[in-house]
Amino acid sequence: MVYRCLELALQAPTGFNLQTWRWLVITDPDTRAAIAGIFRRIELPFLEMMERSIPTDDVPAQKVAASSRFLPEHLAEVPVHVIPCSVGGIQENHELFADLGYGTDLTNMAASATYGEIWPAAWSFMLALRSRGLGSSLTMIHLGAEPEVARLLDIPDGVSQAGLIPVAYFRGQDIRAGPRRPLAEVAFQDRWERRPPLLADG
Template identity: 40%
Template sequence: MALQAPTGSNAQTWHWIIVTDVEKRQAIARLYARSFARYRASGSRTYADPTRQAVQQRVSSSADYLAEHMGEVPVLVIGAIFTGAEEFEPGSQAGLWGSLLPAAWSLQLALRARGLGSAWTTLHLAYEREIAELLGIPSTVRQGVLLPVAYTVGTDFRAAHRAPLDDVLHINAW
């Protein structure tokens, strides 16, 4: 399903690294946990809206759980993209990631439709080079997302809480 997503110039330069090896998953989990610890130590945002604050507390709790149990997740999927060089032009960022990220989202939707859950995370990127070395990813391929994948506890999926449309929609001007 990920391969059916739109891609800039139809280049299809994405790559998918599926990690099921226990030792490799645990090594990635240790690096992720280090990155997560720094992220958590930076503090959490508080919201005036009590509903939004409650949602964020649940999200934080879920993120804590994932950081503690990442190594137990049966499948880690790393979405990556061929850049053609170790460094790339800043102006190419939107087209580059605009080819990978819709594909990762398509994969997440397909997983959900099949009773599997996933979580979008990029905290592993603080250790992108170490993970690339662990998995043999060439220096001309950059990682963009880490999707831990597992069967869910239930299938009671519902729409996520989002800001009201009037707060984020601008027509013809800001």
């Protein structure tokens, strides 16, 4: 099922249709435990700091913190970890765009191209999983130790990891729309912060 969903995800766009993506699917329990250990090592000190700073009456923030703690504590048990990678990275794209004469300040373009070639496919993968009863979560915290994870998984130099997507069947069906700011607050028309007339009245 995971590979079927990845196959669907490959319909996502990539620049010049280069398809520099690579998908590392990890099922081996010892390897998952090692990845989970790295993930925990990086995430827990940050979480502890975050938890200390959240007021006890800030229920939404408490919920985010609780779910952020759940994942590192259970990551090893999640049966499939998927690491989306791209051959090359920001530096390579920066050099390519400079050679192509695309402009002078290419930092943002290179970053956008690098991860823009991964996240649309990764999100398609996650939606395909979702429609088949599988849950997943988009994370990137392990990149704090990217070289260590690369060594563990034999990922060669010159390949960038974009994140880590744990995949498992979810329990129950009480999945609701995620809490998000209203569209009228985040969508503009014609000029920055100009409200779209159709959304202005809610």
